[in-house]
Amino acid sequence: MQVEVLKLRNALGLLEGLTKPKVEKVETTVKNKRGRSRTKVTKERTWPVLRNVMLQYGRAVATDLDIAVMVDLPEATLGQYLLPFKQVSKLLTYIPGNQEVTIEMQGSTVSLTWPEGSASYGTESVDDYPVIPEIKPVMKHSVSADILVPALVSMLDYCAQEENRPVLNSVILLLGNPLEVAAGDGFRMAFKTLSVGWPTSNGISSILAAGKGR
Numbered sequence: 648m649q650v651e652v653l654k655l656r657n658a659l660g661l662l663e664g665l666t667k668p669k670v671e672k673v674e675t676t677v678k679n680k681r682g683r684s685r686t687k688v689t690k691e692r693t694w695p696v697l698r699n700v701m702l703q704y705g706r707a708v709a710t711d712l713d714i715a716v717m718v719d720l721p722e723a724t725l726g727q728y729l730l731p732f733k734q735v736s737k738l739l740t741y742i743p744g745n746q747e748v749t750i751e752m753q754g755s756t757v758s759l760t761w762p763e764g765s766a767s768y769g770t771e772s773v774d775d776y777p778v779i780p781e782i783k784p785v786m787k788h789s790v791s792a793d794i795l796v797p798a799l800v801s802m803l804d805y806c807a808q809e810e811n812r813p814v815l816n817s818v819i820l821l822l823g824n825p826l827e828v829a830a831g832d833g834f835r836m837a838f839k840t841l842s843v844g845w846p847t848s849n850g851i852s853s854i855l856a857a858g859k860g861r
Contacts, residue, residue, distance in 0.1 A: 650723070661718050665709040666697060694712065694777075696729070696775045705722075707723065710779055715782070717779070735759070788845050790826070791843060794843050803830070804837075805836060818855070819854070821853050822851065825841055826843055
C-alpha cells in the first residue's frame with residue numbers, strides 16, 4: 648500500500664496511548680501433592696502484539712483490549728499491515744510530509760520505503776492481533792476542535808488513574824445547548840460550560856471520553 652506520510656503520521660497520532668502491551672492477571676487453583684488443599688496462583692500474561700497499529704479494511708486500528716479506536720485510512724484497503732507504533736511514529740518525523748511511503752508486510756516483517764530511503768521492522772503475526780468488530784456510530788455531530796479539544800484536555804488532571812474505576816477515568820460530555828464537560832476522581836471535580844452545543848440524539852444525553860488514566 649502507498650500513503651502520504653503526513654496522512655499516516657496524523658492517523659498514528661490519533662491512536663497514541665493505546666499501543667501498550669496488555670498485562671492480564673490470570674488466577675488458577677493448584678492442588679498440593681496429596682490433593683487435600685488448594686493454592687491460588689496468579690500469573691501475568693502479556694500481549695506484545697498490542698504495541699502495533701493494524702492497518703486493514705480502510706482503517707488504522709489500535710486497542711488496549713478495553714478501548715479500541717479506528718481512524719479512516721482509505722489507502723489500507725488491500726491486505727493487513729502491523730506497524731510498531733513507537734518506531735514508525737519516530738521514523739515518520741524525519742520524512743517530509745508530502746512524500747509517499749510504500750508499506751509491505753512479509754510474514755512478521757514490515758517494510759517502509761520512501762524516495763530517500765527505507766526501513767524494516769520485526770513485528771508479531773497479523774493473526775495474533777485481536778479481532779475488532781466494526782464500530783458503527785449511533786450519532787454524528789460536528790463541533791469546533793479549537794473549542795472542544797482544549798476543554799477536554801483541561802479535564803484530564805481530574806480523572807482517576809486507577810483502572811478499576813473506568814467511569815472516573817473518563818471525561819463526560821453532557822449533551823445539550825450549551826455543551827458541558829466534567830470530570831472527577833472521587834475527591835475532586837471539574838466542570839466547564841462551552842460556547843457550542845451538541846444536541847441529544849437516539850436517547851443519548853451524555854458521552855464518556857477516555858481520559859488520562861486510560
